[in-house]
Amino acid sequence: MSGAATAERAPRQRFETARVGTRAHDWVQLLKPRVISLVVFTGAAGLIVAPGRVSPVIAAVSILSICLASGAAGAINMWYDRDIDIVMQRTATRPIPGGRIPPDAALGYGAGLSVLSVALMWLATNTLAAAILAFSIFFYAVIYTMWLKRSTPQNIVIGGAAGAFPPMIGWAAATGSLSVLPIVMFAIVFLWTPPHFWSLSLYACKDYGRAGIPMLPVVRGARHTRWNIFVYTLILLAVSLVPSFLHLCGILYTLTALILGLGFVACAVRVLLEKQDAGGVSLNGDKAARLSFRFSLAYLFLLFCGLLADHGLTWWLS
Numbered sequence: 001m002s003g004a005a006t007a008e009r010a011p012r013q014r015f016e017t018a019r020v021g022t023r024a025h026d027w028v029q030l031l032k033p034r035v036i037s038l039v040v041f042t043g044a045a046g047l048i049v050a051p052g053r054v055s056p057v058i059a060a061v062s063i064l065s066i067c068l069a070s071g072a073a074g075a076i077n078m079w080y081d082r083d084i085d086i087v088m089q090r091t092a093t094r095p096i097p098g099g100r101i102p103p104d105a106a107l108g109y110g111a112g113l114s115v116l117s118v119a120l121m122w123l124a125t126n127t128l129a130a131a132i133l134a135f136s137i138f139f140y141a142v143i144y145t146m147w148l149k150r151s152t153p154q155n156i157v158i159g160g161a162a163g164a165f166p167p168m169i170g171w172a173a174a175t176g177s178l179s180v181l182p183i184v185m186f187a188i189v190f191l192w193t194p195p196h197f198w199s200l201s202l203y204a205c206k207d208y209g210r211a212g213i214p215m216l217p218v219v220r221g222a223r224h225t226r227w228n229i230f231v232y233t234l235i236l237l238a239v240s241l242v243p244s245f246l247h248l249c250g251i252l253y254t255l256t257a258l259i260l261g262l263g264f265v266a267c268a269v270r271v272l273l274e275k276q277d278a279g280g281v282s283l284n285g286d287k288a289a290r291l292s293f294r295f296s297l298a299y300l301f302l303l304f305c306g307l308l309a310d311h312g313l314t315w316w317l318s
């Protein structure tokens with residue numbers, strides 16, 4: 001090959017590589033990968049603390065199924081929400097509003113991955129796990145996204161159930177049944193979701209208002225939302241201690257839940273006391289709400305780490 005031909009092709013090859021790379025990145029972004037990471041972690045925790053032994057291959061396929069299902073639901077959510085995502089600053093550059101993935105292709109991708117994830121779970125484990133997985137996709141993609149999100153300020157209180165199922169799915173995958181602990185784990189994620197999301201919605205309120213989405217601070221105001229965050233963190237603290245009162249967990253979990261829960265309540269108190277105008281709108285760049293949102297992510301991750309560590313310690317001592 002002549003030197004001139006090589007020189008001519010090199011920049012073109014670089015362009016093709018960049019384009020392929022960018023497209024792959026967009027398909028991954030459609031799955032909401034960072035959200036998946038925490039969803040999968042809570043699902044894996046349910047699977048690990050369940051009684052009995054699961055083969056590593058079955059465990060891996062179960063976790064992969066939860067990962068694909070969560071991503072599939074995210075892709076369908078982004079397909080349906082393309083009209084509002086384009087109006088909101090936070091979401092305007094997503095692959096569909098950004099014009100990089102056609103809406104029909106995103107829907108096909110989400111639907112295909114949904115079927116694949118449920119089929120994989122069913123083949124690898126049992127009907128109960130596959131059924132709850134299918135219901136979670138339906139709940140997030142249809143009940144939350146297509147119905148509740150645009151119709152009521154209680155959208156995420158009810159819709160939060162979708163994201164709370166993974167620990168139950170993990171447990172069901174391992175045992176073929178359910179029990180008190182996975183139901184309490186469901187309740188923890190369910191009660192965690194409102195303060196998690198409302199903290200963010202306090203500083204993303206303008207975006208939601210512009211898109212006409214009836215999120216709590218848009219409809220009932222920032223002050224009401226601040227109080228709701230506080231109340232939910234208190235209830236969450238109480239419910240996170242239920243496994244301890246029922247003797248389902250040991251001291252390691254109890255201490256973790258207590259310290260993290262008090263930390264989350266402290267964040268909520270800062271949100272309540274943030275310098276604000278008469279309507280509760282922050283005069284401080286929503287510093288406290290931003291901290292509370294970040295803390296919510298650390299809280300759930302560390303609480304489930306505490307549960308796993310406690311489980312490991314009990315197993316090691318027995």
Ligand code: HEM
Nearest residue numbers: 034035038039042090144156159160163164193197200297
């Ligand atoms: C219906 C319930 C939920 C709602 C409405 C909600 C809402 C949100 C929103 C709007 C964001 C910001 C995303 C962005 O900036 O692109 C976010 C971030 C996040 N959420 Fe949730 N969430 C919910 C449930 C969950 C659940 C169940 C989990 C995991 C167990 C979770 C984990 C995360 C994570 C890890 C992030 C950070 C993502 C990032 O850094 O890009 N969320 N959530």
Ligand SMILES: CC(C)=CCC/C(C)=C/CC/C(C)=C/COP(=O)(O)OP(=O)(O)O
Nearest residue numbers: 035039066069070073077136137140162163
């Ligand atoms: C197993 C399985 C199917 C799990 C589902 C997990 C689940 C429900 C995750 C919800 C996470 C999330 C980012 C919701 C926000 O949606 P949004 O549309 O309000 O937020 P957006 O404006 O950022 O799109």
